[in-house]
Amino acid sequence: MTEYSPRLFTTDGEIEHLGEGLLACTLTRPEWTHEAHLAATTYLEQRRPDISLDVELPGIIRRFNESVGGVNSETEGYHETITRAFLYGVRLFLADADGSAPLHRLVNDLLKSPMGRRDWPLRFYSRERLFCVEARLTYVEPDLMSMPRS
Structure with a gap:
């Protein structure tokens, strides 16, 4: 697996900015990093129970991609299987996390955990x-091993 040092957050406001900015399509393209994906997903999972991520997250991300000039196609933009895998990972992490911790600390701990790794x-x-057209357009089951259960 590839080693990397994630960009960590210092305030809950940074996380809220990413979550609400994703929804409003007000983030800039450079803001939409791997860390931002996981921070926004954690924010939405924790603070926006009015949004059904299983149903709405694909459209939210597609709309954002288009708002910054991106294209959602067979070769770029939204990736269904990667999104579902990371949403599962965020939920897996949160199931065992200290729910009373500040949001930015939760996100930082997620980013430093196995579920927060880019790979x-x-x-x-x-x-x-993972990188076939079918996996980009629809969810495909893992072929190496099953995702862990909480």
Whole structure:
């Protein structure tokens, strides 16, 4: 697996900015990093129970991508399987996390955990399966091993 040092957050406001900015399509493209994806997802999962992420997250991300000039196609933009894998990972992490911790601390702990690693889905998917057109457009099951249960 690839080693990296995630960008950590210092305030809950940073996380709220990412979550609400994703919804409002007010983030800039450079703000939409791996860390921002997980921070926004954690924010939405924790603070926006009015949004059904299982149903609405794909459209939210597609709309944001288009708002910054991106394209959602067979080769770029929204990726269904990666999104579902990381949403699962966020929920798996939160199931065992200290729910009373400040939001930015939760996100930082997530980013430092296995579920926060950029290459986390590759523990379960071969590169060929994860990066095929079918996996981008629809959810495909892992081919290396099942996702862990909480």
